[in-house]
Amino acid sequence: MTKYDDLIEYLLRVGDSAVVKGQRLCEWCGNAPALEEEMALMNVGLDLIGQARNWLDYAAELIDDGRDADQLAYCRDERAYRNLLLVEQPNGDFAVTMAKQFFYDAWQYHMLQGLVESSDERVAAIAAKALKEVTYHLRRSSEWVQRLGDGTEESHQRMVAGVEEVWRFTCELTVGDEVEQRLAEAGVIPAPEAIAEAWKATVSEVLTAATLTVPEEARSFYLNGRNGVHSEHLGILLAEMQFLQRAYPNATW
Amino acid sequence: MYAQMVETGAKRVKTLEEMSPEERAFQERIDAEVKIEPKNWMPDAYRKTLIRQISQHAHSEIVGMLPEGNWVTRAPTFKRKLQLMAKIQDEAGHGMYLYSAMETLGADRDEEVEKLHNGRAKYSSIFNYPTLNWADMGAVGWLVDGAAIVNQVVLQRTSYGPYSRAMIRICKEESFHQRQGYEILLTMMQEGNEAQKEMVQDAINRLWWPALMMFGPSDADSPNSAQSMAWKIKRHTNDELRQRFIDQTVPQLEFLGCTAPDPDLKWNEERGHYDFGEIQWEEFYEVIKGNGPCNRERIETRRNAIEDGTWVREAAVAFAEKKKKQQAAA
Numbered sequence: 001m002t003k004y005d006d007l008i009e010y011l012l013r014v015g016d017s018a019v020v021k022g023q024r025l026c027e028w029c030g031n032a033p034a035l036e037e038e039m040a041l042m043n044v045g046l047d048l049i050g051q052a053r054n055w056l057d058y059a060a061e062l063i064d065d066g067r068d069a070d071q072l073a074y075c076r077d078e079r080a081y082r083n084l085l086l087v088e089q090p091n092g093d094f095a096v097t098m099a100k101q102f103f104y105d106a107w108q109y110h111m112l113q114g115l116v117e118s119s120d121e122r123v124a125a126i127a128a129k130a131l132k133e134v135t136y137h138l139r140r141s142s143e144w145v146q147r148l149g150d151g152t153e154e155s156h157q158r159m160v161a162g163v164e165e166v167w168r169f170t171c172e173l174t175v176g177d178e179v180e181q182r183l184a185e186a187g188v189i190p191a192p193e194a195i196a197e198a199w200k201a202t203v204s205e206v207l208t209a210a211t212l213t214v215p216e217e218a219r220s221f222y223l224n225g226r227n228g229v230h231s232e233h234l235g236i237l238l239a240e241m242q243f244l245q246r247a248y249p250n251a252t253w
Numbered sequence: 254m255y256a257q258m259v260e261t262g263a264k265r266v267k268t269l270e271e272m273s274p275e276e277r278a279f280q281e282r283i284d285a286e287v288k289i290e291p292k293n294w295m296p297d298a299y300r301k302t303l304i305r306q307i308s309q310h311a312h313s314e315i316v317g318m319l320p321e322g323n324w325v326t327r328a329p330t331f332k333r334k335l336q337l338m339a340k341i342q343d344e345a346g347h348g349m350y351l352y353s354a355m356e357t358l359g360a361d362r363d364e365e366v367e368k369l370h371n372g373r374a375k376y377s378s379i380f381n382y383p384t385l386n387w388a389d390m391g392a393v394g395w396l397v398d399g400a401a402i403v404n405q406v407v408l409q410r411t412s413y414g415p416y417s418r419a420m421i422r423i424c425k426e427e428s429f430h431q432r433q434g435y436e437i438l439l440t441m442m443q444e445g446n447e448a449q450k451e452m453v454q455d456a457i458n459r460l461w462w463p464a465l466m467m468f469g470p471s472d473a474d475s476p477n478s479a480q481s482m483a484w485k486i487k488r489h490t491n492d493e494l495r496q497r498f499i500d501q502t503v504p505q506l507e508f509l510g511c512t513a514p515d516p517d518l519k520w521n522e523e524r525g526h527y528d529f530g531e532i533q534w535e536e537f538y539e540v541i542k543g544n545g546p547c548n549r550e551r552i553e554t555r556r557n558a559i560e561d562g563t564w565v566r567e568a569a570v571a572f573a574e575k576k577k578k579q580q581a582a583a
């Protein structure tokens with residue numbers, strides 16, 4: 001174990017989550033409920049893919065085995081992917097998409113606020129740029145959760161179902177593991193408990209304002225994105241995303 | 254060009270003597286290159302023609318996202334993915350911007366979109382062709398955005414103020430798209446392997462003729478051109494623009510090290526232009542009529558997006574009204 005192992009692991013987690021979430025947003029292209037949303041979903045996706053590249057660039061430098069960010073994203077198998085289970089879930093309808101987006105944005109927001117203070121300068125710099133973007137993402141997804149939750153009878157029902165659909169995957173947002181504990185002690189990342197508390201507060205505030213019930217805390221069972229034990233959806237997503245790099249290894253694009 | 258066949262309703266162009274005083278003042282204003290603004294009087298036919306033209310253009314921007322959306326989930330690197338996502342976002346922006354310009358003429362965006370979905374409104378025929386390999390993302394940027402620019406650069410001087418201003422803004426982004434598309438192809442040709450080079454030539458083979466068709470029917474078959482030219486909502490004929498596009502594109506094609514699927518394409522010293530082969534007009538009219546390779550899928554995708562999103566838009570309206578009432582009560 002080198003002194004960077006924990007940090008590499010963590011960079012892969014945040015980077016992979018951003019790339020997978022961005023990929024899901026790409027799937028909305030041409031299918032959004034309004035032109036304004038067409039632009040907004042692509043815009044958020046663009047930010048996330050950009051963030052993913054920054055995190056994975058840094059990870060690649062620390063791994064230092066000749067791979068770059070592209071190879072990390074496009075040539076790792078699903079078992080090596082470290083993203084949250086939440087972000088790999090299918091888009092479903094706009095309510096499911098917004099539920100996923102909101103839970104993820106709230107997590108990113110609180111995490112990045114801590115990362116801005118990181119003892120690792122590079123992490124702090126990447127986080128500072130990302131935080132500006134994510135502040136807007138969170139505002140937008142919070143607004144949509146409220147619009148849909150407190151809109152029409154149909155949108156309310158769909159938002160209830162959307163939250164219900166993905167809530168079970170939120171356990172990963174509120175429980176840190178040993179890697180994160182060690183990084184937190186070293187001042188590289190904020191304490192997982194602090195992120196969890198802040199996340200729960202934001203979620204409860206927004207869901208309540210949206211006339212939705214805050215579900216009981218989700219419990220983890222078997223699956224674990226951080227250790228590469230994913231749902232079946234990730235492999236298919238990666239097969240599509242990685243197609244060209246896999247079919248034409250070492251090609252320049 | 255994104256508006257290929259715009260009906261003007263005019264059999265022939267009226268002379269100044271035949272016009273009413275209002276019409277004459279309007280035409281003189283146009284002849285003097287003074288922009289027409291939304292509050293100015295304008296002939297009904299001018300208004301209707303412009304609505305058709307701008308809405309066709311806007312629809313094209315939106316439908317045009319679909320062939321690119323087909324590859325955005327498969328872009329090969331971070332750089333290419335980010336570029337393509339940004340381009341698609343730009344196109345959505347162009348659509349919105351053009352719909353706004355169209356609404357200054359009293360048209361309604363939802364109504365015009367409805368016409369697109371039920372097949373009564375047109376959009377550029379080019380977007381009814383499938384994108385079948387990654388090089389298509391380069392070829393679309395280079396040839397399709399490239400052809401659009403040739404048309405739109407002249408539309409920057411179009412007589413209707415809001416349309417002209419929209420074009421100025423949009424053209425900047427389209428040229429960026431074109432350079433980016435060309436760079437995709439250049440990278441594949443200069444640094445790529447054999448398979449990648451084949452992709453590039455294949456993309457050009459499939460998109461070359463459809464790109465030339467973007468300029469619309471030949472002048473002999475463009476009955477609406479004369480009126481549109483008199484109104485200065487069109488400033489050059491289809492064939493002039495097509496020639497201009499070919500003349501500027503062939504050197505770029507040669508620099509790539511690729512060929513066009515046209516044995517008749519060659520420099521004509523006397524004319525100072527490239528000669529080129531006969532366009533398959535039958536194919537063009539079939540695609541325009543809705544029988545192209547992807548017409549059905551494109552419209553279905555757009556219709557489904559808007560229909561499936563109805564409950565979302567209704568929720569947004571209901572929520573906004575609730576908030577308004579709550580504020581009024583407070």
Ligand SMILES: [Fe+2]
Nearest residue numbers: 314343344347
């Ligand atoms: Fe455009």
Ligand SMILES: [Fe+2]
Nearest residue numbers: 255314347401
């Ligand atoms: Fe355009």
Ligand SMILES: [Fe+2]
Nearest residue numbers: 398426427430
């Ligand atoms: Fe473009």
